[in-house]
Amino acid sequence: MALAVPALLLALWELCARLALVSPRYFPPPTQIGWVLIDRFAEGDLGANTLVTVTRLAAAFALAAVPAVPLGLLMGVARPVRDVVEPYITFIFPVPKITLLPFLLIILGVGEPAFVLTGATSAFFQIVISTLAGVQTMDPRLLEVGRNYGAHGPRLFWKIIVPAALPAIFTGLRLGLGLALVALVAVEFIAAKSGLGHLVYRHWQMLSTPEMYAAFALVGALGLLLTRGLRALQARMLAWQEDVGQL
Amino acid sequence: MKTLGRWLAEHGIAVGSPIVTLCVWEWASATGVLREAFFPRPSTVLAHLVQLGADGTLWAHTAKSLIRIGWAFALSAVFGVGVGLAMGVWRRLRDGLDPVFAVIYPIPSVLFLPLVSFLVPPGEIALVVTTAVTSFFLVAFTTTHGVRQIDRLVVEAAVHYGARGPRLFAAVLLPGALPYIFTGLRLGLGFALIVVVAVEIVSASTGLGALLWLSWGILKVEDMYATFFVIALLGAVLSYGLAALRARLLPWVQDVGAR
Numbered sequence: 001m002a003l004a005v006p007a008l009l010l011a012l013w014e015l016c017a018r019l020a021l022v023s024p025r026y027f028p029p030p031t032q033i034g035w036v037l038i039d040r041f042a043e044g045d046l047g048a049n050t051l052v053t054v055t056r057l058a059a060a061f062a063l064a065a066v067p068a069v070p071l072g073l074l075m076g077v078a079r080p081v082r083d084v085v086e087p088y089i090t091f092i093f094p095v096p097k098i099t100l101l102p103f104l105l106i107i108l109g110v111g112e113p114a115f116v117l118t119g120a121t122s123a124f125f126q127i128v129i130s131t132l133a134g135v136q137t138m139d140p141r142l143l144e145v146g147r148n149y150g151a152h153g154p155r156l157f158w159k160i161i162v163p164a165a166l167p168a169i170f171t172g173l174r175l176g177l178g179l180a181l182v183a184l185v186a187v188e189f190i191a192a193k194s195g196l197g198h199l200v201y202r203h204w205q206m207l208s209t210p211e212m213y214a215a216f217a218l219v220g221a222l223g224l225l226l227t228r229g230l231r232a233l234q235a236r237m238l239a240w241q242e243d244v245g246q247l
Numbered sequence: 248m249k250t251l252g253r254w255l256a257e258h259g260i261a262v263g264s265p266i267v268t269l270c271v272w273e274w275a276s277a278t279g280v281l282r283e284a285f286f287p288r289p290s291t292v293l294a295h296l297v298q299l300g301a302d303g304t305l306w307a308h309t310a311k312s313l314i315r316i317g318w319a320f321a322l323s324a325v326f327g328v329g330v331g332l333a334m335g336v337w338r339r340l341r342d343g344l345d346p347v348f349a350v351i352y353p354i355p356s357v358l359f360l361p362l363v364s365f366l367v368p369p370g371e372i373a374l375v376v377t378t379a380v381t382s383f384f385l386v387a388f389t390t391t392h393g394v395r396q397i398d399r400l401v402v403e404a405a406v407h408y409g410a411r412g413p414r415l416f417a418a419v420l421l422p423g424a425l426p427y428i429f430t431g432l433r434l435g436l437g438f439a440l441i442v443v444v445a446v447e448i449v450s451a452s453t454g455l456g457a458l459l460w461l462s463w464g465i466l467k468v469e470d471m472y473a474t475f476f477v478i479a480l481l482g483a484v485l486s487y488g489l490a491a492l493r494a495r496l497l498p499w500v501q502d503v504g505a506r
Contacts, residue, residue, distance in 0.1 A: 005342075006350075083260035085264075096445065098448065103471065103475070105463065182353075182355040183355075185354075189355075190357075200358050219353075219354050219355070222353075223352075227353055
């Protein structure tokens with residue numbers, strides 16, 4: 001049932017393209033796109049470019065998450081740290097991270113570090129903010145109970161604060177990964193010479209539309225896999241937490 | 248005076264830390280610790296900002312971006328709330344569209360530019376429609392969610408008292424979903440800014456994104472920083488200003504924190 005509507009839409013598209021109701025040059029029939037997808041994947045260039053995007057994504061995500069989670073936790077427990085850092089976070093968080101790309105391009109030169117860092121900053125701020133929110137919104141009774149039972153310092157931190165903030169951290173990581181993918185694909189579209197985003201751009205310019213849609217579909221599949229997969233993982237790992245963030 | 252002192256004690260670090268950073272940056276660029284070619288002095292950037300503002304360039308580009316954001320936001324608000332309400336009410340529609348949306352939503356909006364430019368006349372219209380795509384999904388999602396979380400009892404009571412069709416919509420479903428719709432609109436507006444800048448970088452000669460990209464192309468680093476500052480300011484106004492505005496105008500509408 002759930003797949004009926006997408007299937008119907010695809011069938012309609014196929015029919016319109018085959019009957020030339022829409023221009024097959026711009027909207028090639030889905031079956032043709034499917035064949036191109038399989039062909040190109042076997043041939044290597046789609047697969048290779050997917051791998052490039054995934055590698056960049058992994059690097060960007062790691063670069064963002066490793067400093068962001070400790071920073072968010074630190075901001076949550078140490079008021080002075082939060083006071084110092086928060087103005088920068090609030091100022092830069094709503095800025096489209098793609099605007100950092102030209103700066104990174106002149107400072108680092110055109111290349112992988114600039115691309116990956118743009119993706120990383122996109123995820124970084126989201127993860128810091130979610131982690132901080134996780135510490136700030138934890139039930140104060142948990143802290144009191146912990147203190148009453150003699151937990152102080154590092155023990156209180158590791159046994160009470162971190163577990164309490166864990167669901168929010170996970171949500172932050174999930175949202176961050178999604179944002180990193182969005183930023184990276186946009187960067188590839190604009191400036192890189194490889195990756196799925198670049199494939200869409202190149203085939204748009206060459207008007208080889210079946211290849212363009214094939215790359216487009218792969219980006220969608222990648223996004224779906226990441227968001228759905230991580231949400232399922234979160235529901236499984238943090239089963240005691242009912243609210244795992246709707247958005 | 249006393250309140251000022253208290254305010255300073257409360258926010259002193261938060262205000263002081265950016266000022267200290269700017270001073271250190273100024274000093275480092277002036278003495279050559281930072282390369283001035285990459286990190287121009289804040290005072291130089293400010294001078295360029297003033298100059299760009301005085302000769303009108305900045306205003307023209309900002310106005311262009313704002314108009315695009317406005318149209319895209321209007322499009323995504325109208326269609327997003329409409330589709331969202333319908334999806335919230337009709338289960339079949341929701342079940343049918345959910346998988347379609349789930350695949351399309353995570354695709355970065357810039358990628359829609361080729362597709363949209365096949366569908367509508369390229370140029371300004373294609374830019375606006377592309378900008379609206381992600382915001383539309385956000386608004387539709389949050390509205391659907393908003394309708395679904397309305398207390399069933401309320402809806403049933405309204406139906407019992409004879410509210411049907413448009414009345415049920417206007418008197419029960421819309422107000423019930425309002426807090427969520429507002430969250431969706433706020434997030435949608437933020438995303439419209441993000442996407443418009445990206446789209447302008449790719450394929451426009453006007454707008455803040457284009458100004459930033461063109462300044463990069465001719466290595467006018469100071470203008471890049473000045474443009475960046477304006478974009479950041481716009482982002483802050485759009486996201487925090489809107490939240491403050493809502494709190495003031497519609498104090499009864501709770502913002503359902505999305506993060």
